[in-house]
Amino acid sequence: MALRARPLAPRPSATPSSTTRSTPVNARGRTREARGGILARRLGSGATRDGERMPPLVGARGRVRARLGVNETFVDLGVVADGVEEEREANVRATAGEGEMLSFVVFGASGDLAKKKIYPALFALYYEGRLPKNFMIYGYARSKMTTEAFKDKIAESLTCRLDWSKQGGSDCAQKSEEFFDRCVYVAGQYDVAADFKALDAQMCEDEKHVSAVKRVFYLSIPPSIFVPVAQNAARECQCKKGDTRVIVEKPFGRDLTSSRELTAALASELSEEQTYRIDHYLGKELIENLTVMRFSNIMFQPLWNRNYIRNVQINFSEDFGTEGRGGYFDHYGIIRDIMQNHLLQILALFAMEEPASLNAEDIRDEKVKVIRCMRPIEMDNVALGQYKGRLTDGRKYPAYLDDETVPKGSLCPTFAAMALFIDNARWDGVPFLLKAGKALHKRQAEIRVQFRHAPGNLYGERQGRVEHVTNELVIRIQPDEAIYLRINNKVPGLGQRLDQTVLDLQYKSAYGQVQLPDAYERLILDVINGDKRLFIRNDELEAAWKLFTPLLDKIEQQKIAPELYPYGSRGPIGAHYLASRFNVRWGDTD
Structure with missing residues (x-):
C-alpha cells in the first residue's frame, strides 16, 4: 500500500545522443547553464505539492541543470527547425528498439492544469521508471511560443519525490535533462484540421523507428472545445501502429442533456474503450x-x-x-x-x-x-x-x-x-x-462512518450524548492521509469514567516520510497501461x-x-x- 524508497520497475538507463552538439543559445542569450540558474532560483528552496515540501531539481554541483537541446525557433503547425528535428530524431533513435513507443499529447499545454499537474506527473513517472523506454511528449496549444520558452514555463513545476542517486541510480538533474529532451511544443489551432495533420506527421516521423505505438491524447482544455479537438484528433491523428486513447477532463457536461450530447459527439469518433473520463479524486x-x-x-x-x-x-x-x-x-x-x-x-x-x-x-x-x-x-x-x-x-x-x-x-x-x-x-x-x-x-x-450505539448499553449513562457513545470510522483523504476508529474506553484509574479513544493509522507514522504519488500520476499511468478501474x-x-x-x-x-x-x-x-x-x-x- 505504501511506496518504498526504491524503484518498483526497471529504470531506463541514460542514453545520451551519439551526436556531439554545441551549447545552444536562444535569442535572449539563454544557454542551458543559464536555464539551470533560473531553475535553481525557482526550485532551490524546494517546491510543494498538496502542502508537502518536495526536493528541488538540484544537480551534483548544487544547482539545477536542464539540458534543453533546442534552437530558438517555435514549433508552429508541425514545422520544426532543422536543429530541433535532428536532435529529436537522434533521441528517438538512441532509445529505439524492441517494444512499443508512447506518444503523449497534451492539448491545452499552456494552461495551468498542464503546468501544475500533468507535466509534473509525467516527469515523476519517468523519474521512477514507469514510462516506456521509448516516448515523446507533445505540448499542443494556441499560444505562440518556442519549445525552449515552453520548457522554461513547465520547469518550475517539476520536482523529485525520491533521490535515486543515493541508491546508485540517476540523480534528479540528469533525469530532468533526459525528460526535457523528450518534450516538444507545437503551436496550432483547435479547429483547423491541417494543424492536426501536421501534428500527426511530426509524430509519425518520430515513431518510424518502432513497430508498435501507443498514442494518448489528454484534453486539458475548456469543455466548450472538447468536441472539435476530439474529432480532429480522432480523424487526423489516430495511431496507425497501435492504440489511441483520449483522456477527457471534467466537467462532462452541465446536465443530463449536455452530457448526452457530449457523449454522442465523442462516440461518433471514439469507442468507449478509447475514452478515459478522468476524475482525479479517484x-x-x-x-x-x-x-x-x-x-x-x-x-x-x-x-x-x-x-x-x-x-x-x-x-x-x-x-x-x-x-x-x-x-x-x-x-x-x-x-x-x-x-x-x-x-x-x-x-x-x-x-x-x-x-x-x-x-x-x-x-x-x-x-x-x-x-x-x-x-x-x-x-x-x-x-x-x-x-x-x-x-x-x-x-x-x-x-x-x-x-x-x-x-x-x-x-x-x-x-x-x-x-x-x-x-x-x-x-x-x-x-x-x-x-x-x-x-x-x-x-x-x-x-466519516458513524455506527449505531450498542443496544442496551450498560455504560450509556456514563457517556452522556449519543455522539459520545457512537463508534466512528474516519477515512481522511486529505491532508495528512489517515484512517482511525473511535472506540469507547475506560479512563485509567479507580473510577468508572469512560472516554473515547482513537485507534489510528497515520500514514506518515506507519510508512515513514513516504511521499504518496499525486493522483494524476496514478491515473495517467493507468491510461498508459489500459486500466479503466478508476475512470467513469x-x-x-x-x-x-x-x-x-x-x-x-x-x-x-x-x-x-x-x-x-x-x-x-x-x-x-x-x-x-x-x-x-x-x-x-x-x-x-x-
Missing part, C-alpha cells in the same frame, strides 16, 4: 484504498450495512474562494463542480456491492447499480450557501460577489449539503450526508446526471437564494439544521 491514495479496506478485512464486512451503520458523511472543504476563477465556477457551482462527480464517486465506491473481480468492468458495473438505486434528491434535504466577506485582524477576506469575474447578483452556491438515500437491502434508511464548500475554516476531505463509464455518467439534473433545474428555475456564511467559517447554519433532521451531528466540526 486517484487519491485513500480512495483506492477504500475497496481494499472493505473487501480484504473480514472485520468490516458484516458491519457494512444498515444494521450497524447509523449514517455516513462525506465532507469536502476548501479554505480559499474562487480566486479569480469565479467566471468559470459560476457557470457550474459547487454541486456540479464537486458533488456530482468527486463526492458521488466516493459514495459509489463506499456503498457498492462486492464486485465479481477487480476487473474494471466488474467494479464499474457495481458502481452503476448503486447509483441507480439512489432516491431522487428532495429540495427539503438540501442546504445551499454562498460565502460573504469578512474582516479579521485588519485583513479583508472578499465575498464571492467581490470577484470581478462573477456576474453581479449571482445566486450561484459555493456551499451545499444534502442527504442522499440508497433504496436497496443493504442501505435502506441510512442517510448519506454530503457536504462541500469553498472559503471554509479548513482544507479537508474525509469520509458512459452509463455511470448518465446515472449520475439523472440523479442530479432535476435538483439543479429546480434550484435554477426557482432562483433559490443561498444562505450567506462568512469567509473562513464552518458554513451556513442551514447545514446543521439539515443534519439535525436525521439526528446527526457533523463530525468534522470537532
Whole structure:
C-alpha cells in the first residue's frame, strides 16, 4: 500500500545522443547553464505539492541543470527547425528498439492544469521508471511560443519525490535533462484540421523507428472545445501502429442533456474503450484504498450495512474562494463542480456491492447499480450557501460577489449539503450526508462512518450524548492521509469514567516520510497501461446526471437564494439544521 524508497520497475538507463552538439543559445542569450540558474532560483528552496515540501531539481554541483537541446525557433503547425528535428530524431533513435513507443499529447499545454499537474506527473513517472523506454511528449496549444520558452514555463513545476542517486541510480538533474529532451511544443489551432495533420506527421516521423505505438491524447482544455479537438484528433491523428486513447477532463457536461450530447459527439469518433473520463479524486491514495479496506478485512464486512451503520458523511472543504476563477465556477457551482462527480464517486465506491473481480468492468458495473438505486434528491434535504466577506485582524477576506469575474447578483452556491438515500437491502434508511464548500475554516476531505450505539448499553449513562457513545470510522483523504476508529474506553484509574479513544493509522507514522504519488500520476499511468478501474463509464455518467439534473433545474428555475456564511467559517447554519433532521451531528466540526 505504501511506496518504498526504491524503484518498483526497471529504470531506463541514460542514453545520451551519439551526436556531439554545441551549447545552444536562444535569442535572449539563454544557454542551458543559464536555464539551470533560473531553475535553481525557482526550485532551490524546494517546491510543494498538496502542502508537502518536495526536493528541488538540484544537480551534483548544487544547482539545477536542464539540458534543453533546442534552437530558438517555435514549433508552429508541425514545422520544426532543422536543429530541433535532428536532435529529436537522434533521441528517438538512441532509445529505439524492441517494444512499443508512447506518444503523449497534451492539448491545452499552456494552461495551468498542464503546468501544475500533468507535466509534473509525467516527469515523476519517468523519474521512477514507469514510462516506456521509448516516448515523446507533445505540448499542443494556441499560444505562440518556442519549445525552449515552453520548457522554461513547465520547469518550475517539476520536482523529485525520491533521490535515486543515493541508491546508485540517476540523480534528479540528469533525469530532468533526459525528460526535457523528450518534450516538444507545437503551436496550432483547435479547429483547423491541417494543424492536426501536421501534428500527426511530426509524430509519425518520430515513431518510424518502432513497430508498435501507443498514442494518448489528454484534453486539458475548456469543455466548450472538447468536441472539435476530439474529432480532429480522432480523424487526423489516430495511431496507425497501435492504440489511441483520449483522456477527457471534467466537467462532462452541465446536465443530463449536455452530457448526452457530449457523449454522442465523442462516440461518433471514439469507442468507449478509447475514452478515459478522468476524475482525479479517484486517484487519491485513500480512495483506492477504500475497496481494499472493505473487501480484504473480514472485520468490516458484516458491519457494512444498515444494521450497524447509523449514517455516513462525506465532507469536502476548501479554505480559499474562487480566486479569480469565479467566471468559470459560476457557470457550474459547487454541486456540479464537486458533488456530482468527486463526492458521488466516493459514495459509489463506499456503498457498492462486492464486485465479481477487480476487473474494471466488474467494479464499474457495481458502481452503476448503486447509483441507480439512489432516491431522487428532495429540495427539503438540501442546504445551499454562498460565502460573504469578512474582516479579521485588519485583513479583508472578499465575498464571492467581490470577484470581478462573477456576474453581479449571482445566486450561484459555493456551499451545499444534502442527504442522499440508497433504496436497496443493504442501505435502506441510512442517510448519506454530503457536504462541500469553498472559503471554509479548513482544507479537508474525509469520509466519516458513524455506527449505531450498542443496544442496551450498560455504560450509556456514563457517556452522556449519543455522539459520545457512537463508534466512528474516519477515512481522511486529505491532508495528512489517515484512517482511525473511535472506540469507547475506560479512563485509567479507580473510577468508572469512560472516554473515547482513537485507534489510528497515520500514514506518515506507519510508512515513514513516504511521499504518496499525486493522483494524476496514478491515473495517467493507468491510461498508459489500459486500466479503466478508476475512470467513469458512459452509463455511470448518465446515472449520475439523472440523479442530479432535476435538483439543479429546480434550484435554477426557482432562483433559490443561498444562505450567506462568512469567509473562513464552518458554513451556513442551514447545514446543521439539515443534519439535525436525521439526528446527526457533523463530525468534522470537532
